[in-house]
Amino acid sequence: TSSKIKVDLDNSNGIAVMKFDNPPVNSMSLDFLTEFSINLEKLELDKSCRGVILTSAQPRIFSAGLDIMDMYGTSPEHCGAFWKAVQDMWLKLYGYSKITIAAINGASPAGGCLMALCCDYRIMADDPRYSIGLNETQLGIVAPFWFKDTLLNTVGHRTTELSLQMGIMYHAHEALKIGLVDQLVPEGKVLSTAVETLGTWLAVPGHAREISKSMMRKPTVDKLLANKEADIKNFVSFITKDSIQKSLGMYLAALKKKKA
Numbered sequence: 001t002s003s004k005i006k007v008d009l010d011n012s013n014g015i016a017v018m019k020f021d022n023p024p025v026n027s028m029s030l031d032f033l034t035e036f037s038i039n040l041e042k043l044e045l046d047k048s049c050r051g052v053i054l055t056s057a058q059p060r061i062f063s064a065g066l067d068i069m070d071m072y073g074t075s076p077e078h079c080g081a082f083w084k085a086v087q088d089m090w091l092k093l094y095g096y097s098k099i100t101i102a103a104i105n106g107a108s109p110a111g112g113c114l115m116a117l118c119c120d121y122r123i124m125a126d127d128p129r130y131s132i133g134l135n136e137t138q139l140g141i142v143a144p145f146w147f148k149d150t151l152l153n154t155v156g157h158r159t160t161e162l163s164l165q166m167g168i169m170y171h172a173h174e175a176l177k178i179g180l181v182d183q184l185v186p187e188g189k190v191l192s193t194a195v196e197t198l199g200t201w202l203a204v205p206g207h208a209r210e211i212s213k214s215m216m217r218k219p220t221v222d223k224l225l226a227n228k229e230a231d232i233k234n235f236v237s238f239i240t241k242d243s244i245q246k247s248l249g250m251y252l253a254a255l256k257k258k259k260a
């Protein structure tokens with residue numbers, strides 16, 4: 001299988017850039033998620049790496065989120081394995097010891113937004129065509145508690161309530177306003193700004209920063225760790241329901257119709 005993620009570690013500054021390269025929309029399939037977690041693990045163990053930037057090699061799209069085809073018309077066994085890969089991605093990234101920055105150079109719905117939210121800092125392309133958010137309810141599905149927690153920890157209770165119930169996708173400017181992203185820059189500067197920003201984070205004493213990060217995030221991570229199996233069971237029984245499969249089917253049809 002060919003690689004869906006390109007990793008480039010600059011040994012002069014310790015900054016690794018992970019570029020998603022899973023055309024057409026960088027959907028997070030089981031293969032993609034597995035490759036992502038392996039790469040992240042390798043970089044965490046690599047002493048020469050000090051921070052990681054996540055970005056996209058595809059034009060206009062950071063990531064379309066979880067691959068709907070892994071959840072639509074697949075077996076309960078497949079759904080379970082897929083969900084475990086989503087959990088493992090989140091556990092690794094949200095609890096990551098090193099500095100992570102999302103360089104969001106395109107659309108970032110659902111799982112794409114989740115991945116960006118797991119980073120320490122988010123820089124987004126200043127382009128009204130790009131939007132970001134947890135839009136799960138629009139697909140007739142429910143973002144699980146740890147997706148909710150990740151958003152809640154970033155934008156607060158009221159915004160999370162509105163955001164999740166309505167399944168809101170925020171345009172870049174709105175995302176900045178509610179604190180879903182930290183900074184907007186012209187598209188051509190997203191990656192260079194991420195590198196510069198990572199430099200300023202690297203200037204902070206690493207051990208103190210790392211403990212501070214863990215202090216903020218560990219309770220949230222521990223909540224899923226304590227409920228991993230139950231969360232998988234829950235997902236499988238929910239996603240394989242006829243009514244939910246029907247919703248996903250309708251959503252997929254609408255995606256294709258939009259194009260025609």
Ligand code: CO8
Nearest residue numbers: 025027064065066067068069107109110111141142255259
């Ligand atoms: N999974 C699988 N296929 C996808 C996905 C996806 N997430 N997104 C797009 N595609 C497919 C499209 O169907 C289309 O296929 P085809 O070529 O066969 O028609 C192809 O990719 C290209 O898509 P578009 O033509 O729409 O490309 P555009 O460049 O016009 O738009 C977007 C790109 C903005 C990314 C657009 O495709 C889009 O909005 N996609 C949907 C994104 C979305 O809603 N993702 C949600 C996924 S669910 C999730 O991440 C969390 C689930 C939590 C589960 C909780 C359950 C309990």
